[in-house]
Amino acid sequence: MRIIILSICVIICFLGCKESEKETEPVKEDIVYDMYQPSEMANLMNEMYAQNLKIKEDILKGNVPLEFPLDFLKIHSAEMSEFKSRNETFQSFSKLFIENEKEIFNTESLIPLEERFNNTINLCISCHQTECTGPIPRIQKLLIK
Ligand code: HEC
Incomplete structure (x- = not known):
């Protein structure tokens, strides 16, 4: 029983980490905008x-x-x-x-x-x-x- 609970925790944690990684990626791309300011x-x-x-x-x-x-x-x-x-x-x-x-x-x-x-x-x-x-x-x- 303990092993099953432990595995579920590990799986939830693993999925959680993957989720948060995915969320941060598009944000990085959004930051790359055009900084060109004509003189x-x-x-x-x-x-x-x-x-x-x-x-x-x-x-x-x-x-x-x-x-x-x-x-x-x-x-x-x-x-x-x-x-x-x-x-x-x-x-x-x-x-x-x-x-x-x-x-x-x-x-x-x-x-x-x-x-x-x-x-x-x-x-x-x-x-x-x-x-x-x-x-x-x-x-x-x-x-x-
Ligand atoms: C005395 C030198 C000089 C003369 C004369 C001159 N230019 Fe320029 N031109 C420059 C320089 C230096 C830049 C870059 C300006 C900057 O990036 O601050 C430039 C930039 C430009 C650009 C690009 C602007 C941009 O959006 O980056 C255009 C188009 C241009 N000139 C057209 C002309 C035209 C048309 C004439 C004549 C009617 C002319 N230039 C006369 C020096 C000159």
């Missing part, structure tokens, strides 16, 4: 992408873009992801980029509009070649062929 600079870049896509569509429709998006000036101050730094190369590229982007809106320029636009997009690409090559294929799609 201020990454958000600005996505904004610049969208704005330039609109400018491209305008140019293709034959409209002249008139207003330089002042938000773009944030490129000089926006906070970047931790592993990126605002070194000299970055600063000279951002200055050149802003000068070229402004030229798109210079209605007195003698350079054809499409060329001014493509020069700007090529500067996006040049800066990206120095430190952030991932988005280059996407940026290349902005070029007017």
Whole structure:
């Protein structure tokens, strides 16, 4: 009799342990969620992408873009992801980029509009070649062929 009671206890304990093990497993998986938080600079870049896509569509429709998006000036101050730094190369590229982007809106320029636009997009690409090559294929799609 004692042996039977003992075996039942052992079995209950064993099943109990197995149950609790099963319960904890899915919890572990739930904890693995996406921690990615885009930096201020990454958000600005996505904004610049969208704005330039609109400018491209305008140019293709034959409209002249008139207003330089002042938000773009944030490129000089926006906070970047931790592993990126605002070194000299970055600063000279951002200055050149802003000068070229402004030229798109210079209605007195003698350079054809499409060329001014493509020069700007090529500067996006040049800066990206120095430190952030991932988005280059996407940026290349902005070029007017
Ligand atoms: C002066 C250098 C420079 C210029 C010019 C530049 N970029 Fe960037 N870009 C960066 C850096 C650095 C990052 C990474 C930012 C971060 O992660 O903090 C980035 C990130 C991006 C991203 C990814 C954003 C994300 O969600 O992670 C896109 C898209 C992008 N840029 C598009 C553009 C476009 C379009 C232009 C031109 C209109 C442009 N960039 C001009 C340096 C530049």
